[in-house]
Amino acid sequence: MLDDDGKRPTIYDVAKEAGVAASTVSRALARPDRVNARTREHVLAVATRLGYRANPIARALPSGRTQTVALFVSDVTNPHFFGIIRGAEQQTRAAGCTLILGDTEESPDLESGNIERLSGSVDGFVVAASRMSDSRIKELASRHRLTLVSRQVDGVPSAIVDHEDGTRQIIEHLASLGHTSVVYLAGPRRSWLAAKRWQVIRATARQFDMAAERLGPFPPAVRGGAAAADAAFGKGATAAIAHNDLLAIGMLRRFADRGVRVPDDISVVGYDDIFGADFCSPSLTTLAGQFEEAGRIAVDLLLGVRDGVRRSRSGSQVVLPSHLEIRASTGPAPR
């Protein structure tokens, strides 16, 4: 063995051992069809015998491709992202690549900072629930490969779970239970989703002759629930739509502490159907969507594997269906 000097064997070691040129080894490995079958097999045999493993760094230098994609989420501990993370991880691995995960802590600056920092070590970026402005996203997308999850920006490929029809389902559900007004407990000011949801809630409520009011913003976490619950209760609301399940669960707890009965005194609806939404008490009515699929699609779009359901000059914007998971936190309006 020529190379037990402690370092791992390179193509040169393999080449020398196999009695061929390094470039032949390279080809045998990367473009097997461009090499004589006999030599290819010989080279491959020697490579395995020597325990040769390609150095990904060295391979990335000339080509510029790192076989790596980065996923940024605004908060790794938010269960909302689990499905997205898992889907992205699976699809990345399926494509023979590696996923890098970053937490941007709800900060637009950390998002763009991380993108700049990793540009060069990564083939592309998937940004979930971006807090950046449309213009900043466009600018970054023009200089880097970039796709979005739970966010739509003109010209940038994205995968989102439908919120328009989903929100309509929520309002319809509440209306059918006799509610005549609804409050929306808003998420962060920077959240695109929060803005969108409120738009649709207001528009749809009007169609159903329901009054709609927005309160907040509240931190999209369980701890935000106390203030949200108090605000909703203070307004005398009979139906509350929380920006997400975390907030909704926090509200349920606050209501329980204050002796407010759910759904007898007030109905509560969330978004996302996160882990826990089915076993909190009462179990939470919430809008469920295929977030895992969204993660997968975002990676596909990034890697160019998939063209997108609707492809237009503005890029591929995939919208996944959502459905209302009706549980115990919603009921007839109190009279």
Added chain:
Amino acid sequence: MLDDDGKRPTIYDVAKEAGVAASTVSRALARPDRVNARTREHVLAVATRLGYRANPIARALPSGRTQTVALFVSDVTNPHFFGIIRGAEQQTRAAGCTLILGDTEESPDLESGNIERLSGSVDGFVVAASRMSDSRIKELASRHRLTLVSRQVDGVPSAIVDHEDGTRQIIEHLASLGHTSVVYLAGPRRSWLAAKRWQVIRATARQFDMAAERLGPFPPAVRGGAAAADAAFGKGATAAIAHNDLLAIGMLRRFADRGVRVPDDISVVGYDDIFGADFCSPSLTTLAGQFEEAGRIAVDLLLGVRDGVRRSRSGSQVVLPSHLEIRASTGPAPR
């Protein structure tokens, strides 16, 4: 501007523009003290003007250091890992490095396979809740930088949350409630933790004159809870310790469905104090620990920032304290 040919500027572009040699640029950037203050500032100014950004790949090739660490968890969607992931992410970033996250799907082969695959693109590995055998871990640790979370192996640095004293707290709690026997709903056969927990449960129960029995294994997920609950109930147990909170929560649901009252008919205890343990119904008594800190420490140990609390010839094995979070799922033994 010399370099708006679409590619990003290199040190050569900066060097030419600044009228110095490339190596001077390299030094000005990496070892500012080895360069005349005047030239350094000039070079730096030119670099910023040109929008120069170091290419991490190119930098990694000669040095072999990628400023990247990989974290493997056995299941990204298991809330147990959230704290660990977050802690590791924070500490990695604090060290100026990047975290790669991998899901090994409870498979020892995927663990070692991924380690081999990423070796070379990564400075080291943190493996959480490894399913590999001690010998395989030792072997890998001898060839790669590697630290462990929630697992101890001789000679390999690790951070775990105490289970010995914690388990004693659980048994003591149950004994004080008058329970005279306990069943342990075991986790996966390959799980080191599952084995350890059972050892300690059995030993401690004996000290308290309690009978102890192990049932299972069960999948450490909510869906495993039904079978676990039925098994525990079938044995006529008055107190059940689940391998983790996921399993415990699944059990609570099954008991609710079957009309078994918790804690009146049976007490349930979990491990980890995951998201949801405080709002399931009844809320879950569980052993809480500083998993975020464990993630941080594992990264520190890997990067050599920290020496470990107990350093021995066998490496640094850090044990973090745990405490019993007593909630509503445990109560006096039925008479």
Added chain:
DNA sequence: CTGAAAGCGCTAACAG
């Protein structure tokens, strides 16, 4: 089909 040779962008001796 295969070999020689020129880089990819940066670091690190080694001279000056």
Added chain:
DNA sequence: CTGTTAGCGCTTTCAG
């Protein structure tokens, strides 16, 4: 203190 000169390991023309 700064410039020159080799590489790091692999890919990729370009000849042969």
